[in-house]
Structures are given as C-alpha cells and as structure tokens.
Amino acid sequence: MHPLVEKILQGDTRSLARLLRSIDDRAGSYLSALTELYPHTGRASIIGITGNPGAGKSTLTDQLVAHYRRAGKKVGVVAVDPTSPFSGGAILGDRIRMQRHALDEGVFIRSLATRGNLGGISRSTADTVRAIDAWGADVIIVETVGVGQDELEIARLAHSTVVVMAPGLGDEVQAIKAGILEIADVFAVNKADRDGADSTVRDLEAMIAMGHEVHHSKVRKGPHHGPQTVDMEALAEVAGDEWLPPIVKTVASKAQGIDALADAIAKHRAFLFDTPLGEARRRARVEAELLNVFRSTLVERAVAELGAALHEAAGRVFDRSADPYTESTALVRAFAERALSTR
Amino acid sequence: MHPLVEKILQGDTRSLARLLRSIDDRAGSYLSALTELYPHTGRASIIGITGNPGAGKSTLTDQLVAHYRRAGKKVGVVAVDPTSPFSGGAILGDRIRMQRHALDEGVFIRSLATRGNLGGISRSTADTVRAIDAWGADVIIVETVGVGQDELEIARLAHSTVVVMAPGLGDEVQAIKAGILEIADVFAVNKADRDGADSTVRDLEAMIAMGHEVHHSKVRKGPHHGPQTVDMEALAEVAGDEWLPPIVKTVASKAQGIDALADAIAKHRAFLFDTPLGEARRRARVEAELLNVFRSTLVERAVAELGAALHEAAGRVFDRSADPYTESTALVRAFAERALSTR
Known part of the structure; x- marks a missing residue:
C-alpha cells in the first residue's frame, strides 16, 4: 500500500x-495512491461554483462552507484559476476572504x-477532488473563475453546478449563451439587495424557458408583444421529469439566502440519485471523467x-522537408509500436 | 490533388x-488539403494581438489591417473566442467594427x-492560419480575447505577439504575471491620450527590467527608495542580443501610433529571421506547432x-468495479494494438 493512503483514509x-x-x-507514485484511494471515493457531494468575476463567488463559497460546517459536515474547497497572465492577482485576494x-x-x-501541464487543469482538479473525497x-466545493473552455470541463466534474450572477454587471444575462444551461443546475442571483435583481431573475427565467424550447403559451404571462414573464410552475409541469434549474436570490455578504441555496443544491442531488434522468447524468459525468x-x-x-522522435520531427518540419500532418500520423504509429514493446 | 488546393493557391x-x-x-478530406498546402506556407508574417477586454484590440487590429492594405499587402484576420458561456456576445460587436x-x-x-472539439481551439486556429497563409x-493577424490557457497556446502560434494594454482599466499591470513576458514581443499602450498612459508605460518598463533580472543600478533612475524609472537604453545594452519588447503608445480610434506599432512588429520579425536567438525561437515555435x-x-x-471500449470502461467505473486510472492504462494499450492492426 502507498505510504500516504492509509493516513489519508484516516483523515490525516x-x-x-x-x-x-x-x-x-505529476511526481512520485501519485498515480498508485490515487488508484488505491479510488474505491473509497464517491461519497462526497461535489458542488461547482462558477460565474463572472465580481459576482461574489468567493463570498458565497465562504458562506456555504459555514453552512455545511454548522451541520457538522467535513468540507473541501478547491479554487481553480487556470492562470491567465491577465487575471493574475485576483485569486489571492479571494483566498484571503476564506481565512x-x-x-x-x-x-x-x-x-x-x-x-501548461499537458494533462490540463481539469485532470489535476479531478484528481485533487478524488483525493479530498x-x-x-x-x-x-470547486470554485472556478468562470471563463473559457477549461472551466466548462471543470464544471462537468461537479455533481451540481451553481452559476452565480449579480445584477448591475452589465447586460450579463443577454450575453450569456446556450452553454450556460448545459452547466447550470442552480442559479444564484447574488447581491440580490441591489437594483436590478428582479430583472436578472426574470431574464434567467426567460432563458430557461427558451432553453427548454417550451413555447407553450400558458407558460408566458403578459402581452404578446412587450415584456413577458414566465410562469415557472407551468413550465415545470411542461418539463415533466426534466431538471429545471431553480433561481435562488442571495446576499452572500449578509449571509442571506444561503439555506435556500443549500436546499436547492440538495434537491438537485436527490434528482441525480433518485431518478432515471439523474442516473443518466451521473453516467455521462463518469464517462467524461x-x-x-x-x-x-x-x-x-x-x-x-x-521525446527525441518529436524533436527530430520538429527539425524536419522546421527545414520544411516534412509537414506536421504526415509527421504526426507517423508519430502516432511510432508511439503505438513503443507502447506495445516497452512493457 | 485535393479539388480546393489549386484554387486556394491561386488566391480564390x-x-x-x-x-x-x-x-x-473536422470533415471531409481537410487533412489531405492541409498536407498538400503545407509546402506553400511559411511566407506570411503571423501577428498575434491579445490583451484584456476593453483594451481596444479590435480597433487596433482594424487600423493595422488598413496600414498593411495601404502598403499593398494581402491580409488575413482570425478572431478567436474560445467560447465561454459568459463572454458570449462581445465578439459579434467587435466583428461589426471590421466591416x-x-x-x-x-x-x-x-x-x-x-x-468542445477534442483537438482544441489552438489546433483549429493553427490549421486556419496555415490555410490563409x-x-x-x-x-x-490572430486576435484573441486574452484570457486562459487556450489564448496562451494561440499566442505561441504567432511570430510576433502584441499585448495591448490601456490605462484606466484598474491595476492591470500590477496584476499581470510573469507569463505575459513570455508571450509579449511588443506592448501597445492603447488609448494613450487618456490619463495614466505614462504610468502604464513606466509600470511595463519596470516589469520588463524585472523580467530580465536586470538589477544593474545603472538601469534604474531616481531615488533608491521611492518611485524609480527604468533607463530602457541602458537596459538594452545589458540585455545584449536578447529581444526586449518595445512599448508603443497608440490611440487606435484616431489612427495614432499605428506606423510605429507596425515598425516595432517589423523589427521583431527581423530579429526572428536574422539572429541566432531568433532562429531558436522559430524552432521552438515549430516544435510547439x-x-x-x-x-x-x-x-x-x-x-x-x-469508441465502444471507452463506453464499456466508463460503465465499469460507474459500477465502481474498476477505477479510471487502471482502465486508462489498459485503454492506451488497447489503442496501441488497434492502431497497428488497422492500417
């Protein structure tokens, strides 16, 4: 047994x-440790928190941690910043809030x-989550900065993903694309004591209705032309067994709405584990993992x-005596041969 | 010959x-077309433009296009947005400016x-650039939104990467990490008619001096304690043959500084093609490609x-009768066997 495994299982x-x-x-025998730990994973509830900078993700995470601690639960937090040279300093400030x-x-x-690691940040995040599990x-709780392809992949690793919005961050909801409905299991409209919170909620409701391609007239209220609101209860009826992301208003800085948010997350977990559609989602999640x-x-x-063969091939491409496509095909074959001979 | 190749080579x-x-x-015989086109590539000068949202990248790109057109050059523009569900609408507005x-x-x-394509956006971008070449x-000109890992990889595909900054976008320079010196061949301080442009330039100079680990006292002016400025000429002397990213002030909306920017880019290209250090960079770039x-x-x-084997393995991991690490190792071997037998 890997020397760290027993101690980790004891909670060290x-x-x-x-x-x-x-x-x-990616050093030492981490892989054998992860392999030995794997049968002891699967118990934790994995919650993703994502959203634009400024929406209050870290404060919300901090409040959720406090909530789960009051309930006597052991909590892990993984904060992911697929470091951009441009986003730099933000994370450190966020971490200080968790002190x-x-x-x-x-x-x-x-x-x-x-x-810059070849495996990618999503692999590191998944391994880290499994070890904490x-x-x-x-x-x-896996908190991501909320931009780019990597975060989407990371969101897919969570059981339940909370997308955090805030009013007054510009025309945020309008700018959001279909991708968000793919990843949002729960919406938190944070800073809900600010102007515009209700309109953010309405925009989200309209988006959810559109995303579910529900154009039933009974779902929409208000005049045919002009601003409409969505009857979420009627929408839920139409959606049937499908999960409709609930929208929870929070004011994380004042610890408001946190119980309701945790409740929405718990309901989503029940959906995942108690329904056939939920099982299909869990299967897809494992396949992505x-x-x-x-x-x-x-x-x-x-x-x-x-290593050396790649370098030599690059030399040929540099001299223009070869092209990267033909070299890559040859390298795939060379790798296959070596993979079979070296073990 | 691929039916499109001849026409593309004629400029169609x-x-x-x-x-x-x-x-x-990733459809049809695109790969054979790219393979046939490859010997006809390598002539174009590939310029990356990156930087935070709001720095004015698109306007600057537009002005550079106009500059090169006046010089009678054929120009390609590739605008990359590794779509985040959060960044959504921004790009469309930018593209309209290019009309x-x-x-x-x-x-x-x-x-x-x-x-979401497995190959990744950086592969698509590189293939696109080669075809336009x-x-x-x-x-x-390859313009990226400027956040995340993908953009860093895309920046590496360019011969010369321009990092666009603007004064008044918060403590941007302070937040920037070492990574930016890796990718910046030229800095453009855009919106240079705004307050704070000179201080942005000074911050960049200090960062460049630090990045080159030049602590020679002769490079720094001003009191030992307190604000210092960097003597860029002295720094250049110390740096020797190394490339020091020049800082160019621009006001893209008024077409100011564009010639100076194009000139700085041309100088960097000369460095790449006329010096041993430049050749080493071009080799590294080809190897990354x-x-x-x-x-x-x-x-x-x-x-x-x-396909099917991955799905079956995922089923075993879902049932917890297997772990993803052991299954992955077995799948690598299975792939090697199939790769050798199926051709």
Missing part, C-alpha cells in the same frame, strides 16, 4: 496535502493555479515515449 | 472559405468560436478507435 490532513503536491507535480476557515480542521482549502469530505483521465494518460505517455 | 477566396468550414467541422474591410478582396476575415496572405498537431491527431484517432 498533512498526508492529503502531501499527495496533492505530488498530483500538482476564517483556515484553522478549522473540518475544512480543507486548496488553490490550483497550474498551467477519500480523505472523508462530505461536501467538496474517464475520457479526461484517458486523454491525459495517453498524451503524457506519448510525449514521454517519443 | 471562396475555396479558402470552403476549406475553413471543413477544418471547423469597412469586409468588401475588400485583399482582406480575408474569419471568426473562430469553436468549443497558402492562400497568399502577406500578413495574418508539431506537438499541437500530434496531440490532437493522437486523441482524435484514439477516441475514434476506442
């Missing part, structure tokens, strides 16, 4: 931190800012096996 | 557009917003070969 925080460092560095939980032994907080967390691990395993292995 | 725009659609869809070039036959404009563009093509070829091929 320092051993967990050591394993997470190996995961970051009130830093000394709580029932809370484990981890920031991930890896960039095995450590015994009841709830793991496997594809994620497979893809990074494949690429890391190939680059390790082919 | 409709054939180019058709090939680019196949590249987006004055839409009817110019010497300008080819292409927006890329693909997301073969079509006969003298200059290809090959890795990019190889990685997406490998993953696409593996997923195509393993």
Whole structure:
C-alpha cells in the first residue's frame, strides 16, 4: 500500500496535502495512491461554483462552507484559476476572504493555479477532488473563475453546478449563451439587495424557458408583444421529469439566502440519485471523467515515449522537408509500436 | 490533388472559405488539403494581438489591417473566442467594427468560436492560419480575447505577439504575471491620450527590467527608495542580443501610433529571421506547432478507435468495479494494438 493512503483514509490532513503536491507535480507514485484511494471515493457531494468575476463567488463559497460546517459536515474547497497572465492577482485576494476557515480542521482549502501541464487543469482538479473525497469530505466545493473552455470541463466534474450572477454587471444575462444551461443546475442571483435583481431573475427565467424550447403559451404571462414573464410552475409541469434549474436570490455578504441555496443544491442531488434522468447524468459525468483521465494518460505517455522522435520531427518540419500532418500520423504509429514493446 | 488546393493557391477566396468550414467541422478530406498546402506556407508574417477586454484590440487590429492594405499587402484576420458561456456576445460587436474591410478582396476575415472539439481551439486556429497563409496572405493577424490557457497556446502560434494594454482599466499591470513576458514581443499602450498612459508605460518598463533580472543600478533612475524609472537604453545594452519588447503608445480610434506599432512588429520579425536567438525561437515555435498537431491527431484517432471500449470502461467505473486510472492504462494499450492492426 502507498505510504500516504492509509493516513489519508484516516483523515490525516498533512498526508492529503502531501499527495496533492505530488498530483500538482505529476511526481512520485501519485498515480498508485490515487488508484488505491479510488474505491473509497464517491461519497462526497461535489458542488461547482462558477460565474463572472465580481459576482461574489468567493463570498458565497465562504458562506456555504459555514453552512455545511454548522451541520457538522467535513468540507473541501478547491479554487481553480487556470492562470491567465491577465487575471493574475485576483485569486489571492479571494483566498484571503476564506481565512476564517483556515484553522478549522473540518475544512480543507486548496488553490490550483497550474498551467501548461499537458494533462490540463481539469485532470489535476479531478484528481485533487478524488483525493479530498477519500480523505472523508462530505461536501467538496470547486470554485472556478468562470471563463473559457477549461472551466466548462471543470464544471462537468461537479455533481451540481451553481452559476452565480449579480445584477448591475452589465447586460450579463443577454450575453450569456446556450452553454450556460448545459452547466447550470442552480442559479444564484447574488447581491440580490441591489437594483436590478428582479430583472436578472426574470431574464434567467426567460432563458430557461427558451432553453427548454417550451413555447407553450400558458407558460408566458403578459402581452404578446412587450415584456413577458414566465410562469415557472407551468413550465415545470411542461418539463415533466426534466431538471429545471431553480433561481435562488442571495446576499452572500449578509449571509442571506444561503439555506435556500443549500436546499436547492440538495434537491438537485436527490434528482441525480433518485431518478432515471439523474442516473443518466451521473453516467455521462463518469464517462467524461474517464475520457479526461484517458486523454491525459495517453498524451503524457506519448510525449514521454517519443521525446527525441518529436524533436527530430520538429527539425524536419522546421527545414520544411516534412509537414506536421504526415509527421504526426507517423508519430502516432511510432508511439503505438513503443507502447506495445516497452512493457 | 485535393479539388480546393489549386484554387486556394491561386488566391480564390471562396475555396479558402470552403476549406475553413471543413477544418471547423473536422470533415471531409481537410487533412489531405492541409498536407498538400503545407509546402506553400511559411511566407506570411503571423501577428498575434491579445490583451484584456476593453483594451481596444479590435480597433487596433482594424487600423493595422488598413496600414498593411495601404502598403499593398494581402491580409488575413482570425478572431478567436474560445467560447465561454459568459463572454458570449462581445465578439459579434467587435466583428461589426471590421466591416469597412469586409468588401475588400485583399482582406480575408474569419471568426473562430469553436468549443468542445477534442483537438482544441489552438489546433483549429493553427490549421486556419496555415490555410490563409497558402492562400497568399502577406500578413495574418490572430486576435484573441486574452484570457486562459487556450489564448496562451494561440499566442505561441504567432511570430510576433502584441499585448495591448490601456490605462484606466484598474491595476492591470500590477496584476499581470510573469507569463505575459513570455508571450509579449511588443506592448501597445492603447488609448494613450487618456490619463495614466505614462504610468502604464513606466509600470511595463519596470516589469520588463524585472523580467530580465536586470538589477544593474545603472538601469534604474531616481531615488533608491521611492518611485524609480527604468533607463530602457541602458537596459538594452545589458540585455545584449536578447529581444526586449518595445512599448508603443497608440490611440487606435484616431489612427495614432499605428506606423510605429507596425515598425516595432517589423523589427521583431527581423530579429526572428536574422539572429541566432531568433532562429531558436522559430524552432521552438515549430516544435510547439508539431506537438499541437500530434496531440490532437493522437486523441482524435484514439477516441475514434476506442469508441465502444471507452463506453464499456466508463460503465465499469460507474459500477465502481474498476477505477479510471487502471482502465486508462489498459485503454492506451488497447489503442496501441488497434492502431497497428488497422492500417
């Protein structure tokens, strides 16, 4: 057995931190540790928190942590910033806000800012979440900065993803595309004591109705031309067994709406585990996870096996005596041969 | 010969557009077309434009296009938005600003917003750039939204990358991390008629000096404690043959500073092609390009070969009778066997 595994399973925080460092560095025998830990995962509820900068994600995360701690649950927090040279300093400030939980032994907080690793940040995040799961967390909150492809992949790793909006951040809802309905299981309209919160809620309702392609007239209220509102109860009836993301108003800075948000998340979890549609979603999630691990395993292995051959091929492309497409096809074959001979 | 290749080499725009659609869809025989086009690429100067939203990237791109057109050059523009559900509408507005070039036959404009394809947006962008290069563009401008890992990879595809800053966008420069020096070949401080432009320039100079680990006292002016400025000429002397990103002030909306910017870009190109350090950079760029093509070829091929096996493995992981790490290792082997037997 891997030396850290037993201690992590007993809930030892320092051993967990050591394993997470190996995961970051893709160093040592992290893979055998993760393999041994895997049968002990699957218990934690994994909650994704995403949304634009300024929506109040970190404050909301902090309040959710406090909520779950009051209920006696062990909590993990993974804050992901697929480091852009442009976003730089933001995360540090956010982490400082979490300090009130830093000394709580029932809370484990981890920031991930890896960039440039071949496996990708989503693989590191998934491995980190699995390790914290095995450590015994009841709830793991994965907070992402909310821009770009990586975050979408990370959102897919959560059981329930909360998309955080705030009024007054410009025409945010209008700018949002279909992709958001794919990832949002719950909407939190944060800073709901500000002007414009109700209109943000209405915009979201309209988007949800559109996303479900429900054009039943009974769902829409108001004049045919002009502003319409959506009758969410009628919409739920039309949607049947499908999950409609509820919209929860919160004021995270005043701890308002947090119980309602946690309740909406719990309802979504019940949907996942108690309904056939929920099971289909959990299956799709596991398949995405496997594809994620497979893809990074494949690429890391190939680059390790082919190091010199890749460099030589690049030389030929540089001299223009070869093209990258033909070389890549040949390299795939060369990798296949080596993968079969070297074990 | 691929039916589109000859026409593209003759500069036919409709054939180019058709090939680019196949590249987006990864459909048809786009790969054989790209392979045949490859020997005819390498002539264009590829310029990356990146920076935070609001810095004025699109207006600057528009002005650079006009500049190169006045010099009689054929220009390609590739605007990349690795679609986030949060960034949604921004790009369309930007594209509308480019309309004055839409009817110019010497300008080819292409927006890329693909997301979720296994090969990744950076592969699509690179293929698109190569096709436009073969079509006969003298200059290809690749504009990215400027956040996240994908953009960094895209920036690496350009010969010369311009990072656009603007004063008054908050403590932008302070927040910027080392990564930006990796990708910036030229800095444009746009909206330079606004307050704070000089202080943005000073901040950038200080960052460049730090990035080059030049702590020679002769480079710094001013009191030992308190605000210092950097003597860029002295710094250049210390840096020797290394490239120091010049800082160009522009007011794109008034077409100011555009010639100076184009001049700085041309100087960087001369550095790339006329110096040993420049050749090393061009070699690294080709190696990154090959890795990019190889990685997406490998993953696409593996997923195509393993479709059903991946699904079955996911079922075992879902039932918890297997773990994703062991399954992934087995799948790599299964792929290697199939790759060797099926051709």
